[in-house]
Each structure stands twice: as structure tokens, then as C-alpha cells.
């Protein structure tokens with residue numbers, strides 16, 4: 001099967017890319033508007049960029065009328081956000097927060113998601129998340145420039161809250177204890193579990 005993307009509608013390109021570029025980690029992003037309304041939404045177009053400075057990105061698509069989703073609008077307004085990672089036990093709650101609530105409505109309240117104050121930024125973090133990264137906006141990039149369909153959010157990680165339950169006796173994160181959820185195609189999700197994990201050391205002579 002050969003797919004010439006110049007012949008595909010954006011919807012078809014989305015389908016083939018989003019169902020094969022998997023598993024994608026899910027950033028469960030908390031933010032706050034300039035008037036103080038909190039917001040929480042999942043984004044699987046999400047990655048680490050570099051550790052120097054510690055940086056990550058999410059890519060919220062534009063709404064069909066070209067407007068910004070609440071998350072990037074809040075981040076543009078206040079310059080701060082929190083990326084919470086999603087454990088299997090939180091997957092139903094995460095899914096509920098993807099509903100298109102009005103800008104004045106908080107998913108924390110609508111979906112009864114418990115929150116905790118962050119340490120360095122205003123948006124709260126999700127209580128019970130095994131990992132939460134407090135971030136400051138580094139750059140907003142509408143892409144592509146001539147006809148944007150998304151606004152890429154680059155963030156600098158200021159701090160992390162790590163649940164000690166995921167840290168092994170050696171002081172490092174134990175992949176078997178993470179149990180994080182990832183996005184597959186359509187309504188499918190993956191789960192990091194001990195049975196699916198394996199160790200592969202770098203080639204001999206490779207220097208870190």
C-alpha cells in the first residue's frame with residue numbers, strides 16, 4: 001500500500017499518521033485564564049525537546065473556525081502551564097476533560113478532578129498524577145506560517161513533582177511502576193506495564 005499524501009484530504013492524513021505514529025504519550029495540561037478560570041485537557045501531540053534547557057512541546061490544533069483552544073489561549077495569556085502525565089487509573093477522567101467545555105467552565109470542577117497547588121506557577125496540578133511538570137511558556141509557533149492549523153507550544157520545565165511510588169530502590173524511575181497511558185489510533189490506548197517493557201543496552205563502545 002502506497003499513500004501519496006499530496007492526494008489525501010487533511011482528515012485522511014490525520015487518520016493514517018495518528019494511527020501509526022504511536023504510542024504517543026499524553027500530556028494532561030492544566031492552565032488558567034487571565035480571569036482565573038482553571039482548565040485541563042489532554043494532548044497527545046506532545047514530546048520532550050531537549051534537557052538543556054529542559055524543554056517540551058505540545059501541539060494544540062486550531063478550532064475549525066481558526067480560533068485557539070482554551071489551553072493555548074490560556075498559555076498565551078498567562079505564560080504558564082503544567083503537564084501532568086496520565087496513569088491508567090486516571091484514563092476515564094482524562095477522557096472526560098477532552099469534552100469541549102465553554103471557556104468559562106473549568107474541567108477540574110465539571111469533571112470533579114482533584115487538584116493541588118503548584119509550587120512555581122499559578123495553574124494547579126492534578127492530584128494523584130505520578131508526574132507533573134511545571135512549565136513556563138518559551139515560545140508559541142503558529143504552524144505552518146502561511147496557513148496555520150496548529151499552534152505549537154514550547155515550554156521550559158521549571159520543576160517536577162514525582163510520586164515516590166514510581167521510584168525504585170536504586171533511586172531511578174522504575175518503568176514497571178509507571179503504568180502510563182499512551183494514545184494509539186482512533187479510540188485505542190496503550191499502557192506501559194511490566195510485561196510490555198524490556199531492556200536493551202546501547203552498542204558496545206557507545207559513550208553517553
Ligand SMILES: Cc1cc2nc3c(=O)[nH]c(=O)nc-3n(C[C@H](O)[C@H](O)[C@H](O)COP(=O)(O)O)c2cc1C
Pocket residue numbers: 026039040041042043044045046059060061062069070071072094095097098099100101183
Ligand atoms: C487522548 C487525547 C489526546 C488528544 N490530543 C490532542 C492534541 O494533541 N491536539 C489537539 O488539538 N487536541 C487533542 N485532543 C483533543 C483536546 O483534548 C480537546 O479538543 C479539548 O477539548 C481541548 O480542550 P481546551 O479547549 O480546554 O484546551 C486530544 C484528546 C484526547 C482524548
